[in-house]
Amino acid sequence: CGGNVTAEDTKIVMGTVARLTVRADEITSQAGLRDGFAALTQVERDADGAAIADLEAAAGTGEWREISPALYETLTLAQELAHRSNGAFDVTAGALTELWERARTEKLPPSPEEVAEAHACVGYEFLELNTVEENGKKRYQARLLRTGMKIDRGALIKGLALDGIRSTWQNADIKNALADLGTSSILGMGVNEAGEPWQIGIRNPRGERAGDALAVLPLSDEVLSASGDDERFFLYEGRRYHHLIDPRTGYPADTGLASVVVTLPMSADDLPAWQGHMGLLSDMLSTAVFVLGAEEGRKLLADVPSALVILIGTDGRLIGE
Numbered sequence: 001c002g003g004n005v006t007a008e009d010t011k012i013v014m015g016t017v018a019r020l021t022v023r024a025d026e027i028t029s030q031a032g033l034r035d036g037f038a039a040l041t042q043v044e045r046d047a048d049g050a051a052i053a054d055l056e057a058a059a060g061t062g063e064w065r066e067i068s069p070a071l072y073e074t075l076t077l078a079q080e081l082a083h084r085s086n087g088a089f090d091v092t093a094g095a096l097t098e099l100w101e102r103a104r105t106e107k108l109p110p111s112p113e114e115v116a117e118a119h120a121c122v123g124y125e126f127l128e129l130n131t132v133e134e135n136g137k138k139r140y141q142a143r144l145l146r147t148g149m150k151i152d153r154g155a156l157i158k159g160l161a162l163d164g165i166r167s168t169w170q171n172a173d174i175k176n177a178l179a180d181l182g183t184s185s186i187l188g189m190g191v192n193e194a195g196e197p198w199q200i201g202i203r204n205p206r207g208e209r210a211g212d213a214l215a216v217l218p219l220s221d222e223v224l225s226a227s228g229d230d231e232r233f234f235l236y237e238g239r240r241y242h243h244l245i246d247p248r249t250g251y252p253a254d255t256g257l258a259s260v261v262v263t264l265p266m267s268a269d270d271l272p273a274w275q276g277h278m279g280l281l282s283d284m285l286s287t288a289v290f291v292l293g294a295e296e297g298r299k300l301l302a303d304v305p306s307a308l309v310i311l312i313g314t315d316g317r318l319i320g321e
């Protein structure tokens with residue numbers, strides 16, 4: 001009983017247009033939409049929560065701040081990816097990304113002095129994590145060693161959202177669904193109305209029209225994250241300044257890549273600590289590979305054999321193996 005329907009809704013969450021599609025019986029699909037959007041709102045609320053602000057406020061004092069087990073786990077994974085990518089992915093890049101975000105609104109690159117000042121407030125080696133046992137209860141702590149350090153919420157939020165919505169839908173026993181968080185972060189569960197994997201258009205970052213697709217990728221029980229220099233950028237004196245910053249230089253990464261797309265199965269055990277965090281992993285990997293460039297990026301991906309990666313060069317062409 002209860003034939004399948006396809007329920008779909010669109011809302012603005014996390015500063016982006018999120019479109020959720022659930023295929024199930026009438027009641028389950030409506031509940032899936034409602035709970036899916038609630039999961040996204042929860043991730044957004046957690047990211048804007050007091051814990052990170054409190055941690056930042058104590059930066060440079062040497063004092064530990066208590067954080068939730070969930071934030072501790074997220075930051076631990078971020079630190080693992082920082083190590084693996086030699087700092088190309090750095091969750092403490094906040095001071096730099098804020099500087100470049102302001103530059104984008106003013107359409108004017110920052111001065112070398114401003115870059116140097118922000119750069120001094122960035123470095124994953126200055127983020128420390130700790131646990132303490134007290135009366136048989138485990139407490140989780142973090143501290144930022146340099147004054148002015150900031151956690152980059154934008155580095156994590158889409159990946160956390162993919163994982164949040166995936167676990168919400170799995171708990172509700174939803175098998176076939178699609179979550180599209182502004183086209184750069186997608187979860188595809190099961191199959192579409194035609195009984196086939198969800199079909200995802202890979203945008204040409206140098207395409208003429210917004211809908212210009214370079215390729216179509218099937219997605220079934222997989223997550224996808226994309227990082228591109230066409231998402232948020234400004235042009236100044238003929239140069240493109242985008243939002244993917246190389247934390248080692250302080251400037252937008254310039255490795256000949258225009259876009260990196262990473263897909264992963266919803267569950268894979270390439271890296272044991274990341275079980276249940278494939279959304280976060282794909283999000284961090286797409287950023288890291290973009291910053292590292294094709295060659296170094298492939299070395300990072302060698303430890304994640306389940307990942308499929310599409311690299312698009314600044315000439316708008318697919319880069320082959």
Ligand code: ADP
Nearest residue numbers: 088089090097154155158184227228243244245
């Ligand atoms: P989104 O996740 O919003 O779709 P990206 O995956 O391309 O976009 O990530 C871009 C965001 O990641 C930036 O807006 C910024 O907040 C953050 N970021 C930029 N450079 C880095 C970096 N090297 N390490 C970690 N985070 C970064």
Ligand code: MG
Nearest residue numbers: 184225226227
């Ligand atoms: Mg992205």
Ligand code: MG
Nearest residue numbers: 154155158283
């Ligand atoms: Mg991202």
